[in-house]
Each structure stands twice: as structure tokens, then as C-alpha cells.
Amino acid sequence: MNIAIIDYRSGNLHSALKSFQAAASNFKNVNVKITSCYKDVRVADKVVLPGVGSFSFCKLKLLENTDLYKSLTDIVMEKKKPFLGICVGMQLLATTGHEGHSDNPGLNWICGEVKKVAVEQNLKIPHMGWNNLFFKKSHPLFNNINLNDHFYFVHSYEFIACTQNDVVATTNHGNDIVAAIAKENIIGLQFHPEKSQNPGLKIIKNFIEWDPLH
Numbered sequence: 001m002n003i004a005i006i007d008y009r010s011g012n013l014h015s016a017l018k019s020f021q022a023a024a025s026n027f028k029n030v031n032v033k034i035t036s037c038y039k040d041v042r043v044a045d046k047v048v049l050p051g052v053g054s055f056s057f058c059k060l061k062l063l064e065n066t067d068l069y070k071s072l073t074d075i076v077m078e079k080k081k082p083f084l085g086i087c088v089g090m091q092l093l094a095t096t097g098h099e100g101h102s103d104n105p106g107l108n109w110i111c112g113e114v115k116k117v118a119v120e121q122n123l124k125i126p127h128m129g130w131n132n133l134f135f136k137k138s139h140p141l142f143n144n145i146n147l148n149d150h151f152y153f154v155h156s157y158e159f160i161a162c163t164q165n166d167v168v169a170t171t172n173h174g175n176d177i178v179a180a181i182a183k184e185n186i187i188g189l190q191f192h193p194e195k196s197q198n199p200g201l202k203i204i205k206n207f208i209e210w211d212p213l214h
Contacts, residue, residue, distance in 0.1 A: 004044035007036040010058045016050050019194035023204040038067035046139025055114055056100025058088045081183045084207050090188025099157045110183045111162035119174035128155040131171040133179050139168045141206045149199035151191040185212040
């Protein structure tokens with residue numbers, strides 16, 4: 001199995017690689033690679049899109065590598081390979097984002113909008129730190145994860161889903177915030193599994209095992 005972590009000059013690539021390699025060590029014949037080459041994406045069995053920075057900046061950097069972007073779209077939307085978006089990599093799944101530039105088109109792979117987190121004045125933005133999850137429905141990525149597990153968040157914008165059926169889990173920072181969203185072979189996480197210690201490694205392991213067709 002080949003797992004491609006997309007390098008588009010916007011992501012916590014070193015931490016992601018180390019965490020995926022650690023989780024992959026539990027399996028035979030799992031190769032994890034950071035890449036910006038469209039040829040690697042074409043032969044990948046699973047794809048990870050990390051993201052650090054603003055929505056507009058990350059979208060611009062992704063589109064700069066035209067061949068990479070086309071291969072990513074083909075393997076996820078046409079070939080239906082498992083895809084994991086992390087933080088801004090999750091937010092880019094939306095139809096529209098309002099960070100950096102208002103009404104900035106996203107990938108539109110899951111219908112939604114990315115807006116600034118709206119909380120009471122006594123709560124800080126960015127939302128930063130450890131939070132647990134509240135599950136709206138089951139998903140294989142969260143096998144063996146429970147309400148006592150905490151995950152690391154750092155973000156100022158949130159994914160507002162068009163349909164609640166796509167929301168897998170939320171967290172709370174004054175208000176409910178989408179923490180995980182999924183549709184078919186695509187899942188996005190607002191938190192950083194690569195920074196979330198053992199619970200995060202469990203999620204990465206589950207992603208390696210995940211077969212959306214079964």
C-alpha cells in the first residue's frame with residue numbers, strides 16, 4: 001500500500017510523516033511518502049492533505065502545481081481512493097472559504113462553508129488546545145476512540161456543513177464546532193491527529209485500515 005502525503009508548501013509535513021510511519025509499522029508493506037509529484041499521487045492507494053495557514057493561501061499553493069491538483073482530483077473523485085484532509089486540508093473540502101479572501105472557492109468535495117469561529121467574548125480565538133469529541137454518527141476512522149480521548153486543535157475558522165449528515169463529530173468551544181466531516185471515500189479532521197499522541201495514532205491506524213467500499 002502506498003500512502004501519499006501531499007506537499008504543496010503548506011503543512012506540518014514532518015510530524016505527519018513521523019506519525020504515519022509509526023502507525024504503518026504495525027502493518028506489512030505500507031509505504032508512506034511526502035510528495036509533490038503527480039506521478040506518485042496517481043499510484044497512491046490513499047492520500048493525505050495536511051494544511052497550515054489561511055484557506056486562501058493553501059488553495060493558491062495547491063493550484064500552483066497543476067498536474068498535482070489534477071491527479072489529486074482524479075484519484076479522489078474519480079477513482080474513489082481514501083482521502084484524509086487535516087486542519088486546513090479539511091477546510092479546503094468546502095464549497096467556499098472566507099479566510100484571506102471572502103467567497104474564495106474551495107474544492108467543493110463536501111458542501112459547506114468555512115467561516116471564522118464565532119464564540120463568546122471570554123473565549124479565545126484561535127481555538128487552541130486539547131478537546132474531546134462528540135460523535136454524531138459512527139465512522140471506521142474512530143474505531144476504538146471514546147469520549148475520554150482528547151485531540152489537539154489549533155484554528156480560527158470552522159467548517160459549516162450544508163447537511164448535518166456529513167458531520168461525523170463535533171467538539172465544543174463555547175459553541176459546537178465540526179471536528180470531523182465525511183462523505184463516501186473522503187474524510188476531514190479539524191484537529192491534528194499527528195499531534196494528538198496515542199488517540200491520534202489510533203485514528204491514523206484506522207485510516208490505513210479503512211476501505212470505504214466495504
